[in-house]
Amino acid sequence: MRTTLLTWSLLLSVAVMLALPSISRAQLTTEDIASRDNMESHVAGYTGHVHDAAYDYRRYCVGCHGEMGDGNGEVAQWLEPPMWPKPRDFQLGIFKCRSTPTGTLPTDDDLFDTIARGLDRSAMPIWNQFTKYQRANLVAYVKHFSPRFVSEKPGTPIVIPPEPEVTPERIKNGREVFARVQCWKCHGVQGMANGPSASTLTDDLGYKIVPFNFTDGTRPKCGDTDRDIYRIFMTGLDGTPMPSFADNIKPDEAWDLVFYLRTFMQQKSKAKEVAKTLSLKPVSANP
């Protein structure tokens, strides 16, 4: 009994391994990476330098992101998606949290914010002990792993209009948008991460990934202010199934959608208060 179980689990893990990586991981040489030692960041009034972050990177980041920045640090093997996403492979130059359109590089500000914020629902810690100068240097360090930061410029950040006043009409319209563009296919009609497509999602490296559950009290990885949520669905999280909706949601409607999403979330908000008077029903999964 024991042996059959073992054999089966062995067979299964082999099968899983064979089915896994759809994309070969980048394997740059140390020389290639070192050739970008002069990479800089310009953020928060500082100019960040690679060599000034070498100590901090080695001390605080290498365990997960690895010497070569390829996400293969010591700890990586113990992280099992979807509960624990793998550390980012910086050589690929693909990032989830961006203010820039899908398929473009993030700005220095984006990386700077991410490093301070950490990534919820992952092993990536909150790094609020660093000074801004240390963080600026780390941004340069993260960038120097990828040749993309030499050959390309960051995308142009999307424009976010000022946040309007929450009204019952806006929340109702946000519900319409949620139904029309079909966020529920993945996130579920009540935002509980149980849409019809939720169970089959994988990220670009072939690992299982689950949609964000709006209702369980956790926070979006890329920030939990209203502006952050606006930015998340207008830029998408690159490297994951979460697409960009920039072509399909108008700026004003996007705010309505943010307000509607707030009604799912446990965190207190004006939208949640206003929604109490509305008795909204979940959208239909069969329009």
Added chain:
Amino acid sequence: MKNRINVGAVVSALVLVCCGALLLSQKVNAAGEGKITGTVKFEGTPPHMRGIDMSKDPWCVKANANTPQHLQTTEVGAGGGLEYVAVYIDGWSGPANVETSTPVFDQKNCMYVPHVMAVDPGQTFKVMTSDQTAHNIHPEPNPMVNIPWNQSQPPGAPPIEKSWKNPEMIPVQCNIHPWMHGWHVVVKGPVAVTDENGKYTIENVPPGSYTVKAWHEPDTTETTKVTVAAGQAATADFSFKK
């Protein structure tokens, strides 16, 4: 005086002849282009292309109620012809493929049409949706070669215009409908994709000797050599086994 007129006449005659010759030579060149044509066969028993369960999305089920869809990864026709093989010229050094129309990659009845779309590096193509259900279009190139992106296309979404920078066979998928798989074949120069009988014709190939490659998903490539004579069709047949 007489002399002068003569010179003028000679000069204009010369100009005329030159222009004519130039025009003519261009015509001759165009007529001199040959083609490469042939059949790609699948050897042995083709794997079973299983039917697709679309029950995740009732709209997709309804759209295909009359003709249920099946996998297209090894689509073998009645005569053993293999469909969706991209045939192209290896190491093409001529100009980019001059396409008069923009290739279109459609999301139709919850499938990609065409399943395999060939484009030149830098060539603009369109991604559109004909469906009344939401898709997300998510090409996954090797990020070291081309840059991945992921955009939603809900019902009525406008077409997206895109291009790829570098040659690569790029898998495309929809995360909402995990059975939706297609390919963007990015190769330099003339290219053709085999039809349901495994037949293809690469047009506009200047006379010369070529190495011709046939690619079938996910990563099998066969190679052969042909010589194209002016205005003639050269034949290059291929066979694949899995």
